[in-house]
Amino acid sequence: MAHPDLIPIYHADIGKMRDVKRIVRTDEEWENILNPIVYDVARKGGTEPAFSGAYYATKTPGLYRCGCCGTDLFSSVDKFDSGTGWPSFSNPVSLRNIKSRQDLSHGMNRVEVLCACCDAHLGHVFDDGPPPSGLRYCMNSASLLFFPGVIAIRQE
Numbered sequence: 001m002a003h004p005d006l007i008p009i010y011h012a013d014i015g016k017m018r019d020v021k022r023i024v025r026t027d028e029e030w031e032n033i034l035n036p037i038v039y040d041v042a043r044k045g046g047t048e049p050a051f052s053g054a055y056y057a058t059k060t061p062g063l064y065r066c067g068c069c070g071t072d073l074f075s076s077v078d079k080f081d082s083g084t085g086w087p088s089f090s091n092p093v094s095l096r097n098i099k100s101r102q103d104l105s106h107g108m109n110r111v112e113v114l115c116a117c118c119d120a121h122l123g124h125v126f127d128d129g130p131p132p133s134g135l136r137y138c139m140n141s142a143s144l145l146f147f148p149g150v151i152a153i154r155q156e
Contacts, residue, residue, distance in 0.1 A: 009117055010094030012063060012072040015153035017096070023069045023118040034068065041142040042068050042120040045105070045112075050085025053141025058087070063150040067143050069118040071097050074137065074144075075152035082129075082136055087144065089137040090129050094155035100125060113137060 006019040025033075030043045040046040050056075055064070064074040064087070074089040082088035092098050096116060103112035103124065113122045122143045129136035 007116060008096055009071055010096050010155045012075065012093035012152035012154065013150055015155075017155075020071075020117060025118075030068070038067050038142050041140045042122075045121045046140075046142075047123075048086075048140050048142050053086060055087045055141040055144060055146055056085055057081075058146065060146075060148045061151070062146055062148040063093075063152040064089075064139075064144045064146055066115040066118060066120055066122070067145050068120040069115060070145070071115050071117040072152065073097055073115070073122065074139070075154060077152065078154070080130055082138065084138060086123065086138045087141055088129070089139065090133045090135060091154060092137065093152050096155070098122070113139070115143075 005021050007022055008017045009020045010017050031039050041048055061076045063072060065072055072093050075093055078089045078091045080088055099114050099116045100111050103110045110124045113125050115122060120143055123139035126136045127134055
């Protein structure tokens with residue numbers, strides 16, 4: 001029987017699934033360990049202004065991880081310039097590492113993308129991306145940590 005606190009997460013740097021403990025913290029705990037911008041975006045569902053984030057124009061090869069818990073999320077191989085001012089990816093390293101839910105805020109109907117391990121708000125996914133996925137994962141730099149030179153193996 002699976003342990004209820006463990007979830008399978010794909011580790012893109014080694015190309016393997018591993019069970020990890022879900023990260024659950026109080027709002028106060030997150031506020032105490034994250035800087036104010038990361039806290040606002042990742043824990044409160046905020047959005048950084050377009051063209052202001054650290055990674056929107058990054059072209060260096062590497063791996064993008066969750067800024068709250070370090071879960072592997074996106075590879076630079078799948079990053080593209082969407083012209084929106086936010087880092088955009090055509091695929092996550094694994095669908096197991098993210099989850100989504102409907103977001104009706106701001107008078108729009110969107111699909112919010114969250115970290116599967118800690119529920120951090122990452123951004124939104126849209127269906128106007130490049131082939132073959134046709135998806136654009138539009139993420140906030142504030143919700144990500146970039147590890148240059150780390151080669152990511154995407155789970156097929």
